[in-house]
Amino acid sequence: MSVDPMTYEAQFFGFTPQTCMLRIYIAFQDYLFEVMQAVEQVILKKLDGIPGCEISPVQIRKCTEKFLCFMKGRFDNLFGKMEELFLQLILRIPPHILLPEDKCQESHPCSEEEIQLLQQEIEQLQEKYKTELRTREALLAELEEQKIVQAKLRQTLTLFDELENVGRDRGTNDFREGLVFLVQNSRKLQNIRDNVERESKKLKIS
Structure with a gap:
């Protein structure tokens, strides 16, 4: 055969x-x-x-x-x-x-050199297509990350809104003042905790 x-x-x-x-x-x-x-x-x-x-x-x-x-x-x-x-x-x-x-x-004959040029052009177009495809995939991945960040940002804004509502219920009209007050109290509590830890260490040493 x-x-x-x-x-x-x-x-x-x-x-x-x-x-x-x-x-x-x-x-x-x-x-x-x-x-x-x-x-x-x-x-x-x-x-x-x-x-x-x-x-x-x-x-x-x-x-x-x-x-x-x-x-x-x-x-x-x-x-x-x-x-x-x-x-x-x-x-x-x-x-x-x-x-x-x-x-x-017959009406459009091609020489070997022209065929090689066409093959090279096809290979270049294929490489460009692959590059564009990779770029598109990277952009889609970045878009997904942006969606995740936006969702987290919405959650944060919702939390702030809830804290502001709680402040209003407790008599604090300005959320920023309430937040500053919370930060100051947090620092005071942290200082008190540090002092207690130092005193306890001294008592253990004595």
């Missing part, structure tokens, strides 16, 4: 020529097996009609298989020549023939 992919022929026929030849080979081979089975059945019937015949069906099967191997070898040899003829002449599209969808190549 030919190893040439014959892609242009496959584009024209809708199937690869090698596949076509393989199917023909299998069809002929199956037909050969069927013929040999039919011949074997006819021989067995003829022998049943001969009185005193000492030829057994096993002997007939061995002879049939031997003849089948002989025929298959001859068939493979002939099919190899037929396959070469079909793939080289009958199913082969000549190099100077173009398919209808490729006719534009």
Whole structure:
């Protein structure tokens, strides 16, 4: 079987020529097996009609298989020549023939240098596309981070609003003054705690 992919022929026929030849080979081979089975059945019937015949069906099967191997070898040899003829002449599209969808190549031929330039341009466009894709992914990730920050900011503003409402309920009109008052008291409590810790250390040492 030919190893040439014959892609242009496959584009024209809708199937690869090698596949076509393989199917023909299998069809002929199956037909050969069927013929040999039919011949074997006819021989067995003829022998049943001969009185005193000492030829057994096993002997007939061995002879049939031997003849089948002989025929298959001859068939493979002939099919190899037929396959070469079909793939080289009958199913082969000549190099100077173009398919209808490729006719534009005649009016717009491209040299090897032009094809290389086009390939380089395609590679550059692919790299630009990949860069833009990475940039887009980075922007989307940053947008997600901004959404998280905005959600946390809303939570913080909500907390401030709740603290301001609590201050109003307790008689503090200005939230900033209440916050300053809380910070000052916090610092006083921290100083008292530090003093207590120092005194306790002194008592432990004494």
